[in-house]
Amino acid sequence: MIVTASSDFSAIKAMRYLSQYGYLPPSNPISSGIISEQTIHRAIAEFQAFAGIGVTGVLDNETMTFMSIPRCGVKDVIVPSLNSRSKR
Amino acid sequence: YALQGSRWRVKKLTYKISKYPRGLEKGAVDKEVAKAFSVWSIYTDLTFTSKKSGQVHIEIRFERGEHGDGDPFDGPGGTLAHAYFPVYGGDAHFDDSEHWTINSFRGTNLFQVAAHEFGHSLGLSHSDIKSALMAPFYRGYDPDFMLDNDDIQGIQALYGSKIENKDRTNIYQRTTNIPLLGEEDSQLCLDSKIDTIFNSAEGHTYVFKDEYYWKLSSDGVESGYPKLITSSWKGLQGNIDAAFTYKNGKTYFFKGSKYWRYINKNVDGDYPKDISEGFTGIPDNIDAAVVWTGNGKIYFYKGTKFWRFDPSQRPPVKSSYPKLISNWEGVPDNIDASLEYHGYTYFFKDKAYYRFNDKTFSVDVANPAFPRATGYWWFGC
Numbered sequence: 454m455i456v457t458a459s460s461d462f463s464a465i466k467a468m469r470y471l472s473q474y475g476y477l478p479p480s481n482p483i484s485s486g487i488i489s490e491q492t493i494h495r496a497i498a499e500f501q502a503f504a505g506i507g508v509t510g511v512l513d514n515e516t517m518t519f520m521s522i523p524r525c526g527v528k529d530v531i532v533p534s535l536n537s538r539s540k541r
Numbered sequence: 542y543a544l545q546g547s548r549w550r551v552k553k554l555t556y557k558i559s560k561y562p563r564g565l566e567k568g569a570v571d572k573e574v575a576k577a578f579s580v581w582s583i584y585t586d587l588t589f590t591s592k593k594s595g596q597v598h599i600e601i602r603f604e605r606g607e608h609g610d611g612d613p614f615d616g617p618g619g620t621l622a623h624a625y626f627p628v629y630g631g632d633a634h635f636d637d638s639e640h641w642t643i644n645s646f647r648g649t650n651l652f653q654v655a656a657h658e659f660g661h662s663l664g665l666s667h668s669d670i671k672s673a674l675m676a677p678f679y680r681g682y683d684p685d686f687m688l689d690n691d692d693i694q695g696i697q698a699l700y701g702s703k704i705e706n707k708d709r710t711n712i713y714q715r716t717t718n719i720p721l722l723g724e725e726d727s728q729l730c731l732d733s734k735i736d737t738i739f740n741s742a743e744g745h746t747y748v749f750k751d752e753y754y755w756k757l758s759s760d761g762v763e764s765g766y767p768k769l770i771t772s773s774w775k776g777l778q779g780n781i782d783a784a785f786t787y788k789n790g791k792t793y794f795f796k797g798s799k800y801w802r803y804i805n806k807n808v809d810g811d812y813p814k815d816i817s818e819g820f821t822g823i824p825d826n827i828d829a830a831v832v833w834t835g836n837g838k839i840y841f842y843k844g845t846k847f848w849r850f851d852p853s854q855r856p857p858v859k860s861s862y863p864k865l866i867s868n869w870e871g872v873p874d875n876i877d878a879s880l881e882y883h884g885y886t887y888f889f890k891d892k893a894y895y896r897f898n899d900k901t902f903s904v905d906v907a908n909p910a911f912p913r914a915t916g917y918w919w920f921g922c
Contacts, residue, residue, distance in 0.1 A: 474677070519678070523621050523649065525622060525658065526612065526614075
């Protein structure tokens with residue numbers, strides 16, 4: 454993970470944050486460590502776009518600042534329901 | 542704004558504070574919570590009634606750490622609260638480790654956070670508009686708090702506006718004895734027998750019933766409906782017999798001995814006209830009509846018979862018509878409506894529908910079997 458600024462908010466914390474709020478799949482202790490760099494970039498970019506800050510795909514100072522703001526615990530990105538009755 | 546996908550089917554909602562915060566007086570919390578609900582009831586017909594015991598729609602709890610839902614709170618800062626969408630019960634939980642405050646620039650403002658959480662309880666997801674209440678980030682106490690236009694649009698997309706609903710009430714009270722929409726299940730769920738269903742040139746599917754219409758989504762009915770047919774298709778009437786959109790992109794509506802032609806929702810000339818004039822060979826008072834894209838021809842249904850109409854031929858209806866619907870295995874007589882949808886032809890009768898397989902010329906054998914309940918499979922009841 455590319456980190457362009459030093460901060461108490463570590464890259465691991467950022468990963469947890471992105472996972473907690475729906476930008477990355479839920480962390481799984483068995484499969485941990487296999488998320489690709491591209492997926493992480495995409496997740497950071499998605500968060501940046503949602504937060505209305507510069508979309509760089511990189512964990513910069515502004516992004517980390519936003520990640521430290523107190524917030525609602527509901528996920529920003531919601532997986533669509535599997536119960537969709539699209540097969541009429 | 543973003544809609545999660547579920548909403549309450551009743552407008553009179555109840556709530557209960559099962560567990561109060563440690564740092565605030567109960568009466569003050571009651572007031573702030575009521576004020577937070579009122580943020581949403583100002584712009585809709587929703588009402589929120591506080592109960593002290595018994596079953597309620599929305600349960601409110603102030604909790605610390607793990608509190609039984611598998612989503613533990615994390616102490617001061619971080620996550621302040623979370624709430625469940627209507628489909629998951631609507632409950633709202635607040636982290637009691639936070640320093641909840643009222644009308645103060647210190648701590649975390651209870652009213653603002655509660656109003657946000659109740660937005661989730663009502664079916665709103667997080668908005669990417671920074672100024673919206675439904676944006677996920679806490680932005681500090683705002684003594685002049687006002688709901689953003691984005692939030693208003695979101696909640697009204699789910700539950701309608703006060704004015705729209707008032708108009709609808711008057712219409713219902715004036716013309717019918719049908720129960721008020723939104724009070725209980727949608728009218729389509731109470732009685733899923735329809736007048737007609739058709740695809741528009743833009744690719745939307747509309748259902749007409751009595752004076753009203755609904756736009757379908759992939760798994761039910763879009764929010765914000767029903768609407769009056771005449772409010773969108775000026776000059777058209779209610780209780781339409783049949784409708785279809787032809788390959789020229791024009792939509793035709795049939796009722797009694799008359800028909801209307803529209804381009805999107807704009808009437809395309811001087812209508813209504815006589816069916817006998819524009820659709821020679823087709824009887825009045827038809828049951829249903831559909832364009833079969835397999836051959837581009839229009840099929841009209843009435844009673845036990847159907848007619849095939851080809852505008853490019855003279856006469857447009859061959860002398861071998863009408864034919865018996867019973868030639869098509871499994872399709873009933875006296876259908877209400879017909880539609881081509883995702884490569885299949887569907888026939889609707891009373892509260893059920895049949896999926897016709899154009900390749901076998903029979904109603905599909907499937908599990909669950911046809912006919913199936915229209916309300917469940919088409920309207921999301």
